[in-house]
Amino acid sequence: MKLVRISCEAIDGAAELAPLAALGGGAVASFTGIARNDDDVVAIELEHYPAMTEASLIALMDEAFARWSLLGGVLIHRVGYIAVSEPIVLVGTAASHRAEALEACAFLIDRLKTDAPFWKKEHRADGSAQWVDAKASDGDRANKWK
Amino acid sequence: MKLVRISCEAIDGAAELAPLAALGGGAVASFTGIARNDDDVVAIELEHYPAMTEASLIALMDEAFARWSLLGGVLIHRVGYIAVSEPIVLVGTAASHRAEALEACAFLIDRLKTDAPFWKKEHRADGSAQWVDAKASDGDRANKWK
Amino acid sequence: MRLVYFARVREAVGLESEDRELPSDVQTVGDCVAWLAAQADNYASAFADPSRLRYALDQQLVWEETLLEGAGELAIFPPVTGG
Amino acid sequence: MRLVYFARVREAVGLESEDRELPSDVQTVGDCVAWLAAQADNYASAFADPSRLRYALDQQLVWEETLLEGAGELAIFPPVTGG
Numbered sequence: 184m185k186l187v188r189i190s191c192e193a194i195d196g197a198a199e200l201a202p203l204a205a206l207g208g209g210a211v212a213s214f215t216g217i218a219r220n221d222d223d224v225v226a227i228e229l230e231h232y233p234a235m236t237e238a239s240l241i242a243l244m245d246e247a248f249a250r251w252s253l254l255g256g257v258l259i260h261r262v263g264y265i266a267v268s269e270p271i272v273l274v275g276t277a278a279s280h281r282a283e284a285l286e287a288c289a290f291l292i293d294r295l296k297t298d299a300p301f302w303k304k305e306h307r308a309d310g311s312a313q314w315v316d317a318k319a320s321d322g323d324r325a326n327k328w329k
Numbered sequence: 330m331k332l333v334r335i336s337c338e339a340i341d342g343a344a345e346l347a348p349l350a351a352l353g354g355g356a357v358a359s360f361t362g363i364a365r366n367d368d369d370v371v372a373i374e375l376e377h378y379p380a381m382t383e384a385s386l387i388a389l390m391d392e393a394f395a396r397w398s399l400l401g402g403v404l405i406h407r408v409g410y411i412a413v414s415e416p417i418v419l420v421g422t423a424a425s426h427r428a429e430a431l432e433a434c435a436f437l438i439d440r441l442k443t444d445a446p447f448w449k450k451e452h453r454a455d456g457s458a459q460w461v462d463a464k465a466s467d468g469d470r471a472n473k474w475k
Numbered sequence: 476m477r478l479v480y481f482a483r484v485r486e487a488v489g490l491e492s493e494d495r496e497l498p499s500d501v502q503t504v505g506d507c508v509a510w511l512a513a514q515a516d517n518y519a520s521a522f523a524d525p526s527r528l529r530y531a532l533d534q535q536l537v538w539e540e541t542l543l544e545g546a547g548e549l550a551i552f553p554p555v556t557g558g
Numbered sequence: 559m560r561l562v563y564f565a566r567v568r569e570a571v572g573l574e575s576e577d578r579e580l581p582s583d584v585q586t587v588g589d590c591v592a593w594l595a596a597q598a599d600n601y602a603s604a605f606a607d608p609s610r611l612r613y614a615l616d617q618q619l620v621w622e623e624t625l626l627e628g629a630g631e632l633a634i635f636p637p638v639t640g641g
Binding site: 444 | 562564565566568614617619631633635636637638639640641
Binding site: 196197200204205207208209210211212213214215216217218219220268270279281282284285288289292293320324 | 342343346350351353354355356357358359360361362363364365366414416425427428430431434435438439466470
């Protein structure tokens with residue numbers, strides 16, 4: 184089971200992860216990236232490259248399935264305006280054993296951060312907005328998986 | 330926020346993880362260990378050492394909070410009879426950034442596997458039952474964190 | 476060649492996308508960016524710091540040195556920040 | 559000393575727990591296990607393979623060499639398999 188989706192709607196983590204628990208495996212790992220309640224940020228705007236985004240997520244999921252013995256994977260990324268405390272991205276993996284599920288989950292979010300065409304803009308309470316800068320540490324974590 | 334619980338009831342993962350998403354951080358990681366649908370196993374029986382179990386889980390959670398900058402942690406382990414496909418253990422972590430949440434989550438489940446006094450017995454369709462042997466690989470993964 | 480821009484680059488160029496005939500000596504992604512930067516100030520400022528530019532050619536991540544080789548769409552954007 | 563047994567050890571000994579007066583030369587966890595093994599066959603068979611035994615003294619994981627030093631409860635059990 185592989186599920187990849189770009190979503191304009193709020194992500195329902197519980198509903199999206201439930202199928203992973205029903206695949207007969209012993210391990211489900213998940214990661215949820217949330218619009219952080221920083222300073223006076225009120226919302227995050229997520230821009231993406233529609234012609235490329237879904238294909239890039241499918242490529243990541245395929246790579247995870249090639250590297251680990253997985254029973255299932257879920258990768259959902261929200262776009263548009265996202266209020267603070269709402270999920271931006273959900274990664275879920277299911278495997279027979281925990282090492283595969285945990286490692287594949289970390290791989291998917293680390294590589295999504297450097298390979299998938301999304302850009303975040305922070306909107307603040309005073310009406311100003313600012314593009315978020317990429318972090319060098321994201322490149323470092325993604326390179327770990329090379 | 331730290332939550333540790335030994336539960337005789339089914340674990341409601343969605344309900345238990347929801348508070349972690351509301352702590353203002355940007356990252357929630359989770360791991361769910363499930364009674365695997367192996368061969369003709371119909372249920373897992375979980376024995377534990379009541380006088381020690383909760384304290385051992387609290388010690389693990391405290392160690393996770395000492396090692397990583399965490400906003401929240403959840404560690405719930407079920408005991409008694411558990412039908413296949415039901416959760417045995419739920420680990421959840423919340424942090425400002427993903428590295429902390431992902432690493433602390435893996436640490437908690439890896440160390441729980443070697444340090445917390447639980448024992449699994451597999452019950453099979455033919456009425457037989459067998460204690461599960463510890464895996465050497467569990468010791469190796471737990472030692473990674475030393 | 477269809478050119479598409481995203482995020483900070485889109486705002487600096489002032490366009491989401493455009494179609495351009497490229498001169499025949501524009502062979503690589505880097506050539507194309509340098510040629511665009513010479514066309515007008517908004518491009519020059521959008522592309523001023525190549526360390527903050529990333530590229531996709533026909534929806535695949537590529538590098539400055541990558542040959543255009545008849546590709547249909549070049550996307551120019553800042554390092555991605557999703558997740 | 560209160561002795562408690564779990565899982566395969568509990569089944570082999572045939573008891574969940576018991577209280578025992580230990581001889582004064584039983585100083586360590588390992589001494590206690592060896593002394594118990596000499597008391598009856600069910601103990602001997604439960605403790606036959608020390609590589610498959612783990613111990614907690616007053617609810618803390620300890621080793622064969624650990625001194626009992628007036629502790630109140632010794633738990634003897636197989637390697638744990640939770641999670």
